[in-house]
Amino acid sequence: ETASKEGYPHFMIKEIHESPKAVRDTISSLVSDLDVVEKISEEIRQAERVIITGAGTSYHAGLYFSLLLSREGLTAIPLVASEYYNLKGRKGDLVVAISQSGETIDVLLSIRKLKSEGAKIVSITNVIESAIARESDYKVYMRAGPEIGVAATKTFTTQVATLLFLYSYTFGKEWKSLKEADKEVEQAINLTEGFTKRIGEELSKKASVYYLGRGLSLPLAMEGALKIKEVSYVHAEAYPAGESKHGPISLVESGFPVVFINDGEMPELLKNNVMEMKARGGKIFTISVNKKIGEADTEVFLSSKFPVLSISPVIQLIAYYAAVSKGLDPDKPRNLAKTVTVE
Numbered sequence: 001e002t003a004s005k006e007g008y009p010h011f012m013i014k015e016i017h018e019s020p021k022a023v024r025d026t027i028s029s030l031v032s033d034l035d036v037v038e039k040i041s042e043e044i045r046q047a048e049r050v051i052i053t054g055a056g057t058s059y060h061a062g063l064y065f066s067l068l069l070s071r072e073g074l075t076a077i078p079l080v081a082s083e084y085y086n087l088k089g090r091k092g093d094l095v096v097a098i099s100q101s102g103e104t105i106d107v108l109l110s111i112r113k114l115k116s117e118g119a120k121i122v123s124i125t126n127v128i129e130s131a132i133a134r135e136s137d138y139k140v141y142m143r144a145g146p147e148i149g150v151a152a153t154k155t156f157t158t159q160v161a162t163l164l165f166l167y168s169y170t171f172g173k174e175w176k177s178l179k180e181a182d183k184e185v186e187q188a189i190n191l192t193e194g195f196t197k198r199i200g201e202e203l204s205k206k207a208s209v210y211y212l213g214r215g216l217s218l219p220l221a222m223e224g225a226l227k228i229k230e231v232s233y234v235h236a237e238a239y240p241a242g243e244s245k246h247g248p249i250s251l252v253e254s255g256f257p258v259v260f261i262n263d264g265e266m267p268e269l270l271k272n273n274v275m276e277m278k279a280r281g282g283k284i285f286t287i288s289v290n291k292k293i294g295e296a297d298t299e300v301f302l303s304s305k306f307p308v309l310s311i312s313p314v315i316q317l318i319a320y321y322a323a324v325s326k327g328l329d330p331d332k333p334r335n336l337a338k339t340v341t342v343e
């Protein structure tokens with residue numbers, strides 16, 4: 001291994017700490033390549049449907065993007081790449097393929113099928129001229145640098161930053177302020193390292209945990225659950241917070257941990273869900289940005305212009321510390337590979 005941990009005990013924590021730089025480099029590369037951004041924006045605006053495909057963590061970034069687009073009235077379809085056979089592409093479709101490695105076979109197969117049916121392809125990858133990039137009509141590169149830890153960290157944050165940039169540019173939102181986004185990421189890491197360590201330690205002792213969120217926080221809840229499951233082997237499930245009362249709540253009893261992701265959009269509605277869980281003895285953790293929920297056993301609170309970019313490293317730190325406090329190596333979780341090239 002030529003890569004070095006540079007004094008950090010693991011690549012995962014080193015790479016979480018590299019997230020601000022990764023976001024800075026990614027945004028400045030987009031700003032210096034506005035011609036491509038403009039072309040993709042036109043494609044998004046003209047598309048009859050935008051299909052967003054990815055696997056694992058990259059799928060969660062895609063789900064986030066699909067919510068941004070559908071809130072603007074676009075027909076946006078998030079597609080778990082390995083389920084590509086359920087969707088028939090057609091002319092007028094734009095596919096946004098998201099893949100850190102650019103080599104995931106499921107993503108490759110999904111774009112090949114949709115392309116053969118008439119779709120145009122935009123790829124967002126972290127590896128120049130990767131297989132997925134080569135088969136795309138438009139290529140966007142995240143500038144996260146190499147990621148050694150098997151569980152995606154800084155690359156997820158840069159994916160979301162890239163998608164937020166594309167969205168903001170396309171819909172005439174304030175994209176220039178994203179040039180400062182790295183500061184929000186840095187602040188989130190610096191302010192929460194103590195909290196996340198304690199939460200991670202606590203969750204590591206549990207058999208199971210729920211991650212709940214509404215709206216744009218749902219993909220983050222899903223990513224938070226995936227991350228802790230991957231590296232600490234704590235069973236974790238994510239649900240839309242309002243949906244949790246339709247089944248999942250039956251498991252909640254004294255001490256059952258529930259992590260709420262609150263990006264500040266719907267704190268009052270989330271508070272109702274917190275109360276429901278509390279009433280059953282649930283142990284409540286809230287990760288809140290800009291607006292508090294209150295009522296939690298532990299509330300992490302941040303102010304941020306870009307809630308998604310601030311929450312991303314926080315859920316990763318929680319997973320990291322959960323793994324470490326169980327004595328596990330978060331860089332090499334069992335049964336997982338960094339890049340999956342079999343179907």
Ligand code: G6P
Pocket residue numbers: 055056057058098099100101102103104107150151152336337338339340
């Ligand atoms: C593997 C990795 C995940 C990753 C997924 C998609 O399953 O273990 O961490 O999210 O592949 O990888 P990609 O390179 O396409 O983003």
